Amino acid sequence: MKLVKGFINRIRTSDYTKSLLVLTGGTFIAQLIPIIFYPIIGRLFTPDQIGTAAIFSQIAAILAILVTGGYTYSIFISKSKEEAFNIIVLVLSLSIFVLSIICLTFYFLRDEIHLLLNEPLFVKLFFIPILIALFIVIYQCYNEWCVKNKYFKQLSVNKLVNSSSLSIAETLFGCMNSLVLGNGKVYGELIGRGISAFSCLFSMFVKDRNLYKIVSLSVVKECLIKYIRFPKYVMTGKLINSVSCAIPLFYLGAVFTKEELGFFSMSNTIIAVPISIITIAVSDAYRQRANEDYNNYGSCRNILVKTIVPISIISLVGFSILFIISPFLFEIILGSQWINAGIYTRYLIPMVAISFVTEVIRPTLIIASKQSYDFIWQLLFLFSMLLLIVISNLYRDIYVFLLFFSGIKSLLFLLQFYWCYRYSVK
Structure with missing residues (x-):
């Protein structure tokens, strides 16, 4: 009290x-x-x-x-x-x-x-x-x-x-x-x-x-x-x-058609906005503590690990459930015309699940004065999206596009995660 x-x-x-x-x-x-x-x-x-x-x-x-x-x-x-x-x-x-x-x-x-x-x-x-x-x-x-x-x-x-x-x-x-x-x-x-x-x-x-x-x-x-x-x-x-x-x-x-673009856009929006509410709040708390630890002890790895373990568990459980129910969820919330957006979401879930964890600890690169790595990541992001277009153009199939889009971005987020973990110690 x-x-x-x-x-x-x-x-x-x-x-x-x-x-x-x-x-x-x-x-x-x-x-x-x-x-x-x-x-x-x-x-x-x-x-x-x-x-x-x-x-x-x-x-x-x-x-x-x-x-x-x-x-x-x-x-x-x-x-x-x-x-x-x-x-x-x-x-x-x-x-x-x-x-x-x-x-x-x-x-x-x-x-x-x-x-x-x-x-x-x-x-x-x-x-x-x-x-x-x-x-x-x-x-x-x-x-x-x-x-x-x-x-x-x-x-x-x-x-x-x-x-x-x-x-x-x-x-x-x-x-x-x-x-x-x-x-x-x-x-x-x-x-x-x-x-x-x-x-x-x-x-x-x-x-x-x-x-x-x-x-x-x-x-x-x-x-x-x-x-x-x-x-x-x-x-x-x-x-x-x-x-x-x-x-x-x-x-x-x-x-592709504007309808397929609409499904993709709505899928991204629906899963991104609620997640951002959580990641912003947790990231702000992590950033404050990590900055103190890094300046005082030369390492913020301890708080990094303590942060990512529960967040990873939440991500694994939450997105596994979303994978199962997403088509039904989109139909209930948005209407029957959006079932395909729920199916698209299943392809995007691995990427979003990894980014959910990575976004929380992303300030580590700024705390460790490794902003240049963030710029390198942006360049890799650009080149990977251009590569995605080349690959997708060979198949002209929306589900192949979604599979490669999610896979490539998942790899990029894993790379970002590795950099954050590596440079959490001076």
């Missing part, structure tokens, strides 16, 4: 602890909201509509990384609030400029891109991924701004608004899917992201309304040069990862 009372008193007296709990709770609820809406989304949209939306989303995700030059990640480490805001001006200016050029490029090459991706809707809606990318950039900038200034409450609200606006907008447009041009889910993401971005800008104006007075062209130029390592190194790694994730989606959309 004394321990409980002491913990409660610490929460009451510590603003930081209160803020941290608010942020953690907000993040958890924000990740939970899409899960609640999955049964509705699954019944409002067909697999081929989900597949089309996945292509638009992936294009936007790549653009959102490319157009910022990676400068978004320098907001947090900037030396002052004034410099941080000037970096935001730099990021938004750079993004709008580059996205304008990309918009013109997409306009003139929209027919060629449509043929490449086998996506007719791109011809008419080529501008949507560009707008979504801009909204994502605004959201990310505001997130970094809140972390920089310890606006934990605003950060938590921002995550909730982003998650709920996406889910609600997609649901509303799903209800009137036949009334909109093309695909209600694509429009739903556009409006949802737009609401989130507007909320970020409004919150920043209310909280720091006089910030525009500190904008300086000379400071913006200084930041452009000062943080040039971010486009060189940070953006490169993030871009490689995003392109690597996009390759299987683009390949499925171009070679």
